[in-house]
Amino acid sequence: MQELNASSWRRELPVLKGRAVSLREPADADLGSLVDLLSFEDASRFGLDGPVDEAAVQLLIARAARDRQAGASFTYVIAANSSNGRAIGLVQVRALDPAFETAEWEMTLTPSARGSGVFIETARLVASFVFASLGTHRIEARVQVQNGRANGALRKIGAVQEGILRRAVRRRGEYVDQVLWSVLKDDWGERPAPPATRVH
Numbered sequence: 001m002q003e004l005n006a007s008s009w010r011r012e013l014p015v016l017k018g019r020a021v022s023l024r025e026p027a028d029a030d031l032g033s034l035v036d037l038l039s040f041e042d043a044s045r046f047g048l049d050g051p052v053d054e055a056a057v058q059l060l061i062a063r064a065a066r067d068r069q070a071g072a073s074f075t076y077v078i079a080a081n082s083s084n085g086r087a088i089g090l091v092q093v094r095a096l097d098p099a100f101e102t103a104e105w106e107m108t109l110t111p112s113a114r115g116s117g118v119f120i121e122t123a124r125l126v127a128s129f130v131f132a133s134l135g136t137h138r139i140e141a142r143v144q145v146q147n148g149r150a151n152g153a154l155r156k157i158g159a160v161q162e163g164i165l166r167r168a169v170r171r172r173g174e175y176v177d178q179v180l181w182s183v184l185k186d187d188w189g190e191r192p193a194p195p196a197t198r199v200h
Helices: 028-038 054-070 118-133 148-156
Strands: 021-024 073-080 087-095 102-109 138-144 160-171 174-184
Touching (some): 021 118, 028 054, 028 087, 054 073, 087 118, 102 118, 118 148, 138 148, 138 160, 148 174
Parallel strands (some): 102 138
Antiparallel strands (some): 021 073, 087 102, 138 174, 160 174
């Protein structure tokens, strides 16, 4: 992986390319596909409180750029290399402390991309970038207990289940339990490096 200095991602987020997917920062051209993606009933909301419409997604895109520049988080559109660049997913990594030593990630995919290996390839690209370039030593994920596919995928990439967060998030008017997962840089060092990144 191309080494980046600790703050270069704040100026410009590098494109991450894998065998099946490419990850790039959201842009206005993604508006329609992101509205579709975030409208699925089980999609992560990435801080959207109200209805998912073009105005709300435009605010999300603008906020993603501001938060990257501030060093608080970064957001990638997930696009299949075999498609025309249309978003099939979104992944966001947020700092949980000022130094970005501990982070939390959240990802959502279109139903057609689930179970295809896109989650695992995206997670490997993002985690390798975070550990190599940001000085992060721990990434956390919170997943609903009922989401067997996502919990299984996190296990496949080597995440460790640390516990159950009881009634931690509200979904469709009721509070549900979440599984807390973690991936540590020390453990990730044994994983093969993904293909090199390029800055766009």
